[in-house]
Amino acid sequence: MESQSLVLFFIVAVVLVGAALLFSGFIPPKSFNPQKFEPYECGIPTIGGAWLQYTVGYYLFAILFLIFDVETVFIFPWAVTVVKGNTVALAEILIFFFILMLGLFYAWKKHALKWE
Numbered sequence: 826m827e828s829q830s831l832v833l834f835f836i837v838a839v840v841l842v843g844a845a846l847l848f849s850g851f852i853p854p855k856s857f858n859p860q861k862f863e864p865y866e867c868g869i870p871t872i873g874g875a876w877l878q879y880t881v882g883y884y885l886f887a888i889l890f891l892i893f894d895v896e897t898v899f900i901f902p903w904a905v906t907v908v909k910g911n912t913v914a915l916a917e918i919l920i921f922f923f924i925l926m927l928g929l930f931y932a933w934k935k936h937a938l939k940w941e
Contacts, residue, residue: 885937896925 899921906914932938 882937882940886940889932889937892928893925896921 900918903914903918903921907918
């Protein structure tokens with residue numbers, strides 16, 4: 826029974842996505858103005874090349890944000906498990922938070938969180 830509902834779910838998902846793609850091809854107005862195909866720069870003409878080098882600090886800050894942001898997603902299933910009185914889940918989340926704090930302190934010590 827579960828496999829049938831899973832197959833039905835995927836079929837409905839494919840049909841809905843296909844219908845949305847087809848629908849979006851028919852509805853929008855068509856315009857072939859040459860300005861439409863230029864890169865959008867808020868109306869200001871570009872100066873110089875578009876391939877600028879950024880410091881590695883921006884990328885490091887973004888990666889750290891993604892790591893800590895994604896890890897917080899794991900807190901929600903844990904909260905559901907702990908409400909049911911599962912003490913093993915409590916021990917696991919304490920280990921998880923300890924490892925998370927180790928990563929935060931390491932990034933702090935390496936000055937990865939300073940915005941310069």
